[in-house]
Amino acid sequence: MKERFLWAGVLIIVFSWIGNYAYFQSKQLDHPIFLDHFYEATLGEGTSFTFYYLTNKQDPAVVTHVQIDGVEIVNVLNDGHGIGVWQNSSEPSFVQEYRHHYLKSVTLELNEEFIPDNQTEPILTFETMDVFFNDQSSIHADVGTVKICREDRNLHVLDSQMSSSSNQHRREETLVTREAISIDEISIPFPEDLEGEVAVKVDFDQNRLKELEKVRDNGEIPAWFEENIEKEWNETTGLPIEEKELFPITLNENEWMQVGMYFNPDRTSYFEFGIHIKGKKSESGHTFDQTVPIIDHPYLGQQDIDEIIAEKVGGQ
Amino acid sequence: MLYEGFRKIFWGFILVFVEIHLMVIDILPDPIGYYLIFSGIRLVNHYFGFTNKGKQVALGLVFLSLPTLFIQNQSVIQMSGSSIYLSLIGIINLVLAFYLFQLMVSIAKQREDDSLHQRTTTMFKIYMVTMFFVTFLEPFSINMTEGLKMWFIVFSAIFGLVINIFFLALLLKYSKLSDGPSDRSSYTAESEPAIGTHD
Numbered sequence: 001m002k003e004r005f006l007w008a009g010v011l012i013i014v015f016s017w018i019g020n021y022a023y024f025q026s027k028q029l030d031h032p033i034f035l036d037h038f039y040e041a042t043l044g045e046g047t048s049f050t051f052y053y054l055t056n057k058q059d060p061a062v063v064t065h066v067q068i069d070g071v072e073i074v075n076v077l078n079d080g081h082g083i084g085v086w087q088n089s090s091e092p093s094f095v096q097e098y099r100h101h102y103l104k105s106v107t108l109e110l111n112e113e114f115i116p117d118n119q120t121e122p123i124l125t126f127e128t129m130d131v132f133f134n135d136q137s138s139i140h141a142d143v144g145t146v147k148i149c150r151e152d153r154n155l156h157v158l159d160s161q162m163s164s165s166s167n168q169h170r171r172e173e174t175l176v177t178r179e180a181i182s183i184d185e186i187s188i189p190f191p192e193d194l195e196g197e198v199a200v201k202v203d204f205d206q207n208r209l210k211e212l213e214k215v216r217d218n219g220e221i222p223a224w225f226e227e228n229i230e231k232e233w234n235e236t237t238g239l240p241i242e243e244k245e246l247f248p249i250t251l252n253e254n255e256w257m258q259v260g261m262y263f264n265p266d267r268t269s270y271f272e273f274g275i276h277i278k279g280k281k282s283e284s285g286h287t288f289d290q291t292v293p294i295i296d297h298p299y300l301g302q303q304d305i306d307e308i309i310a311e312k313v314g315g316q
Numbered sequence: 317m318l319y320e321g322f323r324k325i326f327w328g329f330i331l332v333f334v335e336i337h338l339m340v341i342d343i344l345p346d347p348i349g350y351y352l353i354f355s356g357i358r359l360v361n362h363y364f365g366f367t368n369k370g371k372q373v374a375l376g377l378v379f380l381s382l383p384t385l386f387i388q389n390q391s392v393i394q395m396s397g398s399s400i401y402l403s404l405i406g407i408i409n410l411v412l413a414f415y416l417f418q419l420m421v422s423i424a425k426q427r428e429d430d431s432l433h434q435r436t437t438t439m440f441k442i443y444m445v446t447m448f449f450v451t452f453l454e455p456f457s458i459n460m461t462e463g464l465k466m467w468f469i470v471f472s473a474i475f476g477l478v479i480n481i482f483f484l485a486l487l488l489k490y491s492k493l494s495d496g497p498s499d500r501s502s503y504t505a506e507s508e509p510a511i512g513t514h515d
Binding site: 003005006009010012013014016017019020021023024027097098099100302 | 400403407410411414418444448451452453454455456458459460461462
């Protein structure tokens with residue numbers, strides 16, 4: 001074998017290093033990127049939120065503290081994947097691992113003493129956070145939209161009966177009225193941001209829904225209830241909440257309603273909010289605003305991550 | 317002389333390939349391994365009047381490999397100063413192996429031992445091509461997904477191990493050659509089957 005083959009080989013290996021290193025460097029983020037979150041929470045003891053962000057695998061970031069509007073109204077409960085065991089380990093903790101990045105989470109607990117007492121709802125809404133990392137860097141991060149409201153227990157008019165969800169980004173919830181009410185509107189929060197991301201259908205077919213009463217006495221769950229969630233979204237029972245002629249609708253005490261929800265499976269944002277059911281109590285005339293809670297997190301593949309980075313880095 | 321030179325080279329490579337770390341110190345230090353290789357090549361060069369460049373490469377590695385006393389040569393491939401350094405050592409190792417093969421080919425030629433010459437040149441090609449691909453693909457691992465990277469590390473470790481065992485077996489064979497080209501006929505008849513079991 002000739003010596004020039006050796007040197008040609010060595011040269012190719014060196015180029016392989018340079019090429020791979022350049023590609024690796026081009027994939028590094030200047031700073032962590034927060035994903036979009038649409039969160040609604042009620043103020044209470046230990047109210048916390050988990051935010052998700054992307055960071056370089058090489059030297060991953062760790063959140064030390066967070067300010068909202070310049071005030072430290074949240075405490076960092078943990079940066080990482082939940083459980084405390086992970087925190088003592090020297091291995092970085094992450095939710096998911098990608099080619100060059102980690103998807104990490106940081107859980108923030110609301111510091112109640114900073115919340116002003118007498119304010120109208122929502123008490124606090126924010127779209128950005130100032131996030132400080134353990135390497136002394138900090139970013140002004142867009143995190144989606146977070147709303148914090150005060151809970152009003154007196155106006156609880158609907159009891160949740162049965163709910164089911166599928167991994168196909170679907171959820172069904174059945175509710176029963178505590179007293180006679182009229183519903184004026186069912187709405188999805190964050191209307192500007194979530195247009196097309198969530199679809200909701202409601203069904204007030206008492207004849208059918210009353211069959212579910214059997215379940216209370218340990219009866220069988222009717223087959224249609226479970227079949228419904230497996231069906232294609234447009235074939236499911238109920239009418240979309242956008243149909244304005246649906247409302248107002250009056251329900252007597254102990255009457256049923258079914259709410260079906262469908263989330264855009266291709267979206268990359270985190271949902272933890274409620275579908276708002278607004279109306280009046282028939283007797284007292286008091287208004288209510290009750291929510292059907294939604295928790296739906298996206299599954300993000302490598303391609304989603306690449307697209308999020310291209311969008312968030314390119315858009316800045 | 318031949319025997320002693322190649323035995324030194326053989327044990328030198330054993331020291332280089334095998335890593336046993338006690339606390340942080342490699343108790344089979346690479347620099348000593350490279351020094352053995354250097355002095356082995358020097359002996360062989362001197363004996364045959366060759367000017368094989370492996371001698372200079374091995375001497376360079378004696379000094380270059382000093383930091384490996386404290387670096388665990390883990391297969392965790394990531395972008396860091398020590399991984400670039402270890403890859404550099406890997407490339408120079410490849411150069412050293414190339415010159416050693418050239419040395420062995422020249423000896424086989426000089427002894428007019430066709431079967432040994434044939435075996436050495438075949439091994440030369442297989443070794444260089446395999447190690448070239450393993451070394452060429454190594455930097456790609458920094459851009460691989462976790463799953464792929466794991467497979468790559470496992471396969472390249474197996475390939476590297478197998479090919480280097482063949483390389484060591486060849487060095488051992490050269491170390492067992494008797495001095496001087498005169499008695500080559502008796503050697504080939506006797507030792508070929510015995511060595512074959514080492515492979």
